[in-house]
Each structure stands twice: as structure tokens, then as C-alpha cells.
Amino acid sequence: MTVAFRLAAPPISGTLRPRLLGVAVTLGAVAFLLFCLGMTVGDYPLSVGKVVAALFSAGDYYDRVVVYDWRMPRALIGLFVGFAFGMSGALFQTITRNPLASPDMLGIAAGATTAVVGGIVLGIGSGLGTQPLGLAGALASALLIYLLAWQRGTTGYRIILVGIGVSWACNSATSYLLAHAKLYEAQQIVGWLVGNLNDSTWNLAVPLVIAMAVLVPVTVALSGWLRALHLGDDVAAALGTPVQAARLSLLIAGVALVAFATAAAGPVAFVALAAPQIAKRLAATAAPPLITSGIAGAVVLLGSDLLARELMPDTQLPVGVVTGLLGAPFLLWLLARANRAGSGG
Amino acid sequence: MILVIQTSTTSRGTLLLAAVGALLVLCLLSLAIGTRTIPPGEVLATLVGRGGEDAIIWGTRFPRTLLGIVVGASLGLAGALTQALTRNPLGDPGLLGISAGAAFGIVVAVATTGIASLYGYIWFAFAGALVASAVVYLLGSAGRGGATPVKLAIAGVAITALLTSLTSGISLVDPEALNRYRFWASGSLAGQDLGVLFRVLPFVLVGTALGLAVTPALNSLALGDDVAKSLGRRVAITRVQGAAAITMLTGAAVAVVGPIVFVGLVVPHAARMIAGPDHRWLLPFSMVLAPVLVLAADIVGRVIARPGETEVGIVVAFIGAPFFIALVRRRRLAEL
Numbered sequence: 001m002t003v004a005f006r007l008a009a010p011p012i013s014g015t016l017r018p019r020l021l022g023v024a025v026t027l028g029a030v031a032f033l034l035f036c037l038g039m040t041v042g043d044y045p046l047s048v049g050k051v052v053a054a055l056f057s058a059g060d061y062y063d064r065v066v067v068y069d070w071r072m073p074r075a076l077i078g079l080f081v082g083f084a085f086g087m088s089g090a091l092f093q094t095i096t097r098n099p100l101a102s103p104d105m106l107g108i109a110a111g112a113t114t115a116v117v118g119g120i121v122l123g124i125g126s127g128l129g130t131q132p133l134g135l136a137g138a139l140a141s142a143l144l145i146y147l148l149a150w151q152r153g154t155t156g157y158r159i160i161l162v163g164i165g166v167s168w169a170c171n172s173a174t175s176y177l178l179a180h181a182k183l184y185e186a187q188q189i190v191g192w193l194v195g196n197l198n199d200s201t202w203n204l205a206v207p208l209v210i211a212m213a214v215l216v217p218v219t220v221a222l223s224g225w226l227r228a229l230h231l232g233d234d235v236a237a238a239l240g241t242p243v244q245a246a247r248l249s250l251l252i253a254g255v256a257l258v259a260f261a262t263a264a265a266g267p268v269a270f271v272a273l274a275a276p277q278i279a280k281r282l283a284a285t286a287a288p289p290l291i292t293s294g295i296a297g298a299v300v301l302l303g304s305d306l307l308a309r310e311l312m313p314d315t316q317l318p319v320g321v322v323t324g325l326l327g328a329p330f331l332l333w334l335l336a337r338a339n340r341a342g343s344g345g
Numbered sequence: 346m347i348l349v350i351q352t353s354t355t356s357r358g359t360l361l362l363a364a365v366g367a368l369l370v371l372c373l374l375s376l377a378i379g380t381r382t383i384p385p386g387e388v389l390a391t392l393v394g395r396g397g398e399d400a401i402i403w404g405t406r407f408p409r410t411l412l413g414i415v416v417g418a419s420l421g422l423a424g425a426l427t428q429a430l431t432r433n434p435l436g437d438p439g440l441l442g443i444s445a446g447a448a449f450g451i452v453v454a455v456a457t458t459g460i461a462s463l464y465g466y467i468w469f470a471f472a473g474a475l476v477a478s479a480v481v482y483l484l485g486s487a488g489r490g491g492a493t494p495v496k497l498a499i500a501g502v503a504i505t506a507l508l509t510s511l512t513s514g515i516s517l518v519d520p521e522a523l524n525r526y527r528f529w530a531s532g533s534l535a536g537q538d539l540g541v542l543f544r545v546l547p548f549v550l551v552g553t554a555l556g557l558a559v560t561p562a563l564n565s566l567a568l569g570d571d572v573a574k575s576l577g578r579r580v581a582i583t584r585v586q587g588a589a590a591i592t593m594l595t596g597a598a599v600a601v602v603g604p605i606v607f608v609g610l611v612v613p614h615a616a617r618m619i620a621g622p623d624h625r626w627l628l629p630f631s632m633v634l635a636p637v638l639v640l641a642a643d644i645v646g647r648v649i650a651r652p653g654e655t656e657v658g659i660v661v662a663f664i665g666a667p668f669f670i671a672l673v674r675r676r677r678l679a680e681l
Contacts, residue, residue: 100435100498148670158673160434161614165670168607172662176655179531194513270506277499315517324510328503335499336487 020283020292027282027295034302035079039071041309074200077264078302078319080212081197084261085268086275086297087219090288091254093276094230095247096156102273103258106160107167109267111141112259114170114177116266117189121181130192131204131263138259141166146251153244155233159251195268195320197305204264211260216294219253223290226250230287268320271297274327281334300327357626360619364633368414371640375410376402379647408539413643413657414636415542416534416598417608419549421635422556423594424609425616425628429563430587431494438595438609440501441588445508446477447599451529452515455522466525467544467600474596477504482588486581493570532603532658534643545597552593556628559586563624605658608635611669618672638665 006013039051044066046054053059054067089102103109115137116130146154149162178186191198225246228236237243258272275297276288282296283289304322311317376388381401383391391402423438431440439445450473454466485493485500516523562583565573570580595609616630642661647654 098433098435099495100433100502105435148674151674157434161673162670164435164610165666165673168610168662169666172659172666175531175659176663179656179659269509270502273502274506317514317517321510321513321517324506324508325514328507328510331503332484332500335496335503336484 017283017285020285020289023279023283024289024292024295027279027292027299031079031295031298031302034299034306035075038075038078038302038306038309039067041306042066042071073202073205074197074305075302076205077200077208078197078305079298080208081261081265081268082271082275082298082301083216083294084212084257084297085271085301086279087216087290087294088254088257088261089272089274089297090276090279090290090293091219091226091250091257092272094226094287095250095254096160097230097232098156098160099277100273101156101160101163102276103254104267104269104272105167106163107141107145107165107170108138108163108255108258109262110167110170110174111144112138112262113193113267114174115140116192117174117177117181120185120189121177131207134263134266135259138255138262141170142251142255142259146248154247156247191318192266193320194318195266195323196318197265198316198318200265208260208264211256215253215256215260219250219257220290222246222250222253226290227287266318266320268301268323270323270327271300274323274331275300278327278331278334281331300330357620361626361629361633364630364637368633368637368640371637371644372410372414375413375640375644376406378644379406380652408537408542409534409643410640411539412537412542412601413534413639415546415549416602416605417636417639418632419552419594419598420605420609420639421612421616421631421633422553422628423591423598424635425613425624425631426556426559426563426587426591426594427609428613429567429624429627430584430591431498432567433494433498434614436498436610437607438591439505439599439604440498441591441595442477442481442501442504442508443474443592443595444599444604445505445512446473446475447471447596448526448530448604449473449477449508449512452512452519452522452526455525456515456519467541470529470600471545471548471596474600475592477508478588478592478596480504482585486584529603531656532605532661533654533656534602534639535654535656537601541601545601548593548597552590552597553632555586556590556594559583559590560624560628563587567622567624603658605639605661607658607662607665608638611665612638615669615672 003016003018004013005016036048036051036055040046040048046063046066050059050063051067054064057064085103092101092103092106093099112134115133119130119133145159145163145166148166149158151158178189181189225236225241228239228241229243229246229250231239233243236246261268276293278300279292279296280288283292300323301319304326305319307326308317308319308322311322373385373388376392377383377385379401383401388402391397391399420438424436427436427438427440428434430436447470450469450471451466453473454469481497481500481504484504485497512526516526562573562578565576565578566580566583568576573580573583599605612635613627613631616627616634620626620630638661639657642664643657645664646657646660649655649660
């Protein structure tokens with residue numbers, strides 16, 4: 001449902017979608033709750049109240065130290081990585097008009113993975129750490145996909161197909177490197193491959209937060225083009241959208257989001273694919289809603305991380321193992337519920 | 346008009362014959378090349394029973410080549426069927442949760458029963474694949490509208506993610522399960538004998554028959570469910586048949602050689618660029634081109650890392666992907 005409104009003073013008019021707004025606010029509240037709950041877990045027990053107090057610079061000094069210095073990086077990385085994956089998933093699924101076209105399948109996360117694994121095994125740029133390598137790999141593979149898909153312009157369909165090719169070439173390179181790695185290197189790689197928040201520090205969190213502060217507003221500003229592209233290239237062009245330029249800038253935004261997220265937490269599976277579908281079904285919109293998808297992604301990732309630490313406190317279960325466990329049943333339930341209500345898939 | 350159709354038919358027929366010819370040449374090469382290379386003449390002599398290389402050719406390379414052909418053809422056909430049924434270019438034969446189900450079956454088998462031989466856990470892999478795809482199909486087809494392509498695809502990826510999580514969880518707790526799982530997941534044709542192949546062959550044959558039987562209906566289905574219905578097709582039955590065929594073909598293939606689903610993902614696209622969107626041509630082309638890719642990758646894998654080998658699952662994507670991208674760039678794309 002859409003409600004149009006017009007105000008006399010100040011002279012503002014627009015449309016409101018109450019259901020979308022409600023879903024976004026509810027999910028946002030859940031995300032904030034999970035963000036705080038995540039910071040209560042650890043050797044030094046804290047209540048949710050104490051965490052919230054510390055967040056607003058009140059409460060005990062030691063509580064503030066524990067929250068800000070120790071636990072905040074993990075929670076922030078979880079929040080922003082989930083948000084970035086969800087939002088970029090919505091971007092890719094809308095541009096290509098395909099619910100399976102998440103960055104996981106289009107070779108961008110695969111490129112980041114190959115770069116990081118190659119760096120560890122071959123010792124290239126080992127002084128740099130995983131973050132710059134992952135970033136470089138994601139950007140390089142995205143550039144490669146775009147250039148290879150370019151032939152007097154691109155189409156969403158050709159980007160998907162070239163993306164599949166690049167993704168699998170990267171995957172097989174990763175498998176080869178993994179098979180030829182030394183055992184301790186292989187263990188290090190496998191820990192990173194599934195997506196992991198266990199090594200979160202402020203050094204990893206700060207670049208991510210800065211990147212998100214730039215990328216999220218830019219992406220939101222471009223979202224008008226996104227709505228037009230979802231109608232198909234021809235209709236978008238007829239509506240006056242510069243199709244090629246719009247697609248390129250939206251792809252750059254999506255790739256940058258994935259690149260920074262993957263660099264911070266590894267290629268966490270399934271969030272980018274599931275979050276937009278969850279948001280779309282909750283809000284009952286035609287295309288995945290951009291910001292709500294991001295919030296849904298943050299909920300899935302923060303929830304998975306909390307679940308991983310509660311389920312097996314001693315094993316340091318990587319978050320990427322749990323995202324499927326938490327996200328999949330929820331998505332399936334939404335799918336079944338949508339069927340019953342007759343609102344379609 | 347009729348003339349046009351006939352010329353294109355004969356040229357497609359010639360191309361299909363050429364592909365079969367290429368497959369035969371690769372079979373010969375697959376028998377000849379390896380740690381010890383045997384000249385083609387000697388290979389042919391041994392095949393008709395007059396050569397002296399029985400041990401290598403009949404004992405090792407013949408089972409391996411046959412396995413490559415059967416697995417390749419199964420995955421090619423299953424891939425083409427998956428893309429037709431889901432009408433999604435990203436559809437691979439593992440999309441219905443089949444590979445994830447097979448992996449989960451293996452890990453559960455090793456963790457609970459301690460079975461360690463391929464003969465033992467192949468049935469667990471197969472059962473996992475069957476159960477997973479049945480669940481995906483039921484979830485995807487519940488409610489109004491039946492099994493629409495989008496619902497099937499989303500149910501498939503969700504079940505895949507769920508099972509993958511469980512598989513990783515179990516293999517984190519049980520190192521032996523992880524070890525077995527990794528061996529299977531690398532995807533190799535080596536070290537198999539014909540016994541393994543014969544165990545899954547009935548499923549491959551039934552799956553192939555089912556898959557080829559629904560071919561004419563797939564052409565109608567490509568026009569959308571409503572048009573297909575008005576053309577007199579029974580859409581739901583076609584989907585069930587197709588899904589059953591995909592499950593049997595892919596389940597058998599991945600249970601034996603591991604998840605080399607890439608073959609089923611790209612070969613139908615290559616076939617579509619050569620043969621066009623008509624499924625009566627697309628399916629046979631996929632069935633011939635897929636073993637060509639599998640055998641070529643297997644041979645390359647034997648040559649590049651002498652005296653060792655690189656697994657076919659790794660090589661197939663590495664040589665298949667650039668070729669695939671080149672095809673995507675050259676041809677006008679026939680969209681699904």
C-alpha cells in the first residue's frame with residue numbers, strides 16, 4: 001500500500017509506504033537489540049542495561065572499557081558487514097532482475113577469496129594483511145567481469161553469465177591453491193573462507209565504518225535509477241534513465257559494498273542472497289527494498305554470530321557456518337507463508 | 346520457411362555429429378594419455394583384444410573414461426533440464442539442493458556409522474540427494490500457483506545453505522567426517538572402478554529416459570506456464586518428471602565423483618549458443634558436449650601435474666570458464 005501526501009508549509013510532497021516503513025523500523029530495533037546482546041557475551045559478564053548505559057557514555061568505567069575497547073569492533077563489523085551484504089544483494093538482484101544473482105554467485109566474493117588465499121599461500125603482500133588483499137581481489141574481479149561483459153554496452157544477462165565464468169575460474173584457482181598449501185596455511189585459509197568475526201579489532205572496523213559512511217548515502221542517492229532499471233532496460237531508457245551509466249554506477253556501489261564487507265569478515269555465505277528476499281517478502285514489495293534489505297542483512301549476521309557463540313562457546317564457531325542455519329528456515333517460512341496467503345512467491 | 350528450418354536442422358545435425366566425433370577422439374586420448382603414454386595404435390589393438398596393455402587400459406583407464414562419459418552426460422542433461430524448469434540462467438544441477446544433500450549424507454554416514462569406503466557411503470550420498478530435492482520440491486510447490494520457477498530456485502538455495510551449514514558444523518566436530526568430505530568434495534574420476542558405476546547406472550538410465558521424454562513439453566514451458574497450459578501441456582506433471590530426472594541424474598553423478606556441478610551450469614549455455622533454444626536439440630547437445638568437457642579436463646589434469654594429477658573438478662572450471670566467457674562474448678545470446 002502506498003500513501004501519497006502533500007504538506008502546505010513546508011512545501012513537501014511524496015509517498016509513504018507504511019508497511020515498508022514499519023518493517024524497516026521493526027528490523028532496525030531487532031538489529032539494535034542484537035547489537036547490544038552481542039556485546040553482553042564474553043568472559044566478563046555484562047547485562048544489556050549496562051551495555052546500553054556504556055554506549056551512551058554512562059555507567060561503570062570498566063564496563064565502558066569492555067564495551068568500547070573489546071567488544072565494540074566485533075559488533076560493529078557484524079552490523080556493517082551484514083548491512084553491506086544485504087544492500088549489495090538487493091542492488092545485484094534488482095539490476096540483473098534475478099533473485100539468484102547475489103554477489104556470492106557473480107564472482108566478486110570469489111575474486112576476493114582467491115586474492116586472500118593466493119596472498120597466504122604464495123606469500124604475496126603478506127605484510128599487508130587480508131583486508132587490502134580482499135579489497136583488491138574483489139575490485140579486480142568486478143572490473144574483469146564488467147570489461148569482459150562489455151560489448152557496445154552491457155546487459156544484465158551478459159553480466160550474470162560472465163560473472164558465473166569468472167566466479168568458477170576463481171573458485172578453481174582457490175581449490176588448487178588450497179590443495180597445494182601447507183597444513184597450517186590451509187587451516188588459516190579455511191577459517192577465513194567461511195566468514196569469521198573472531199578476529200575483529202578496531203584496525204579492521206575503522207576502514208569498514210568509514211567506507212560504509214561514504215557508500216551507503218551514495219547508494220541511496222542512486223536508488224531512483226535502481227527502480228527504473230528494475231522495469232527492464234527498454235522501459236528505463238524510455239523513462240529517461242541513462243541505462244549504461246546508471247548500471248555502471250550502481251554496480252560500482254554494489255561491488256564496493258561487497259569488497260569492504262568481504263575484506264573485513266571474509267565471504268560470509270547466504271546473507272547477500274537471503275536478506276533481500278526476506279526484506280522483500282516482509283515488506284511485500286515488487287523489488288527488494290534497498291535499506292530494509294541492508295537492515296535484514298545486519299539482523300541475520302548479528303543473530304548468527306550471537307547464536308554461534310551461544311551454541312558452542314568453546315569452539316569459536318565461524319559465523320558463516322551459522323548464517324544458513326538461521327537465515328534458511330526463516331526464508332523458507334516466509335516462502336510458505338506467502339504461498340498460503342496467496343500473495344505469490 | 347520450411348526450407349529455412351530444414352537447412353538449420355541439417356547444419357545442427359552436422360554439428361551434433363561433429364561433437365560426437367570430438368567425444369570419440371577424446372575417448373581415445375583418454376585411454377592413451379597418462380603417467381605412461383600408450384600410442385593410439387596400441388590402444389586400438391588392445392581394445393580389440395590383440396594388444397599387450399590390458400592392465401592399464403582395461404584396468405584403469407577404461408573405467409575412468411566410461412565414468413567420465415556417464416557423469417558428464419548426466420550432468421549436462423540435468424543442467425539443461427534445471428535451466429529449462431527454473432527458467433533461470435544461474436540454474437545448476439545442484440540448485441535443487443542435490444549436491445548439498447549428497448554432502449550432508451556423506452558427513453552423516455561417516456559421523457554416525459563410521460563407514461569409510463566409497464561403496465558404503467555412496468548410498469548415503471544418494472539418499473541425501475533424493476531427500477533434499479524432494480523437500481525443495483515440496484516447499485517450492487506448496488500453496489497457490491504450484492512450483493513456479495522463482496519459488497523452486499529460492500527454496501533450493503535456502504535448503505542448500507541450511508544443509509551446508511549443518512555439514513560444516515558436523516565436520517568441525519568430527520575430523521574423520523571432514524577428511525572424507527574433503528576427499529569427496531575435490532571431485533575426481535581417479536581410483537574408481539566399474540562396480541561403483543554399475544551401482545548408479547540404473548538411476549542414470551531412468552533419469553535420462555524421463556528427461557528426454559519431457560523434452561517437447563519443455564519447449565512449451567519456455568513460453569510461460571499459462572501459454573503451456575493453453576497448448577495442452579500438463580505443467581505440474583512435466584515439472585515433477587523433470588525434477589525426478591534431475592535428481593536421479595545429478596544424485597548419481599555427484600555421489601560417485603563429487604560436486605563438479607560447474608559442467609551442468611555452463612554446458613547448456615554453450616549448447617544453447619550452438620543449437621538455439623529448441624530443447625529437442627539443446628538436450629542432446631548438452632549430453633554430448635558435457636562429457637567432452639569432462640574428458641578434456643580429466644586429460645589435462647593428468648598432463649599438467651605429472652607425475653601426479655590435478656582433480657577434474659578443479660581443471661574443469663579452469664579450462665571451461667575462459668572458453669565459456671569467450672562464447673558469451675562472441676555469440677548473440679539466446680535468452681532463456
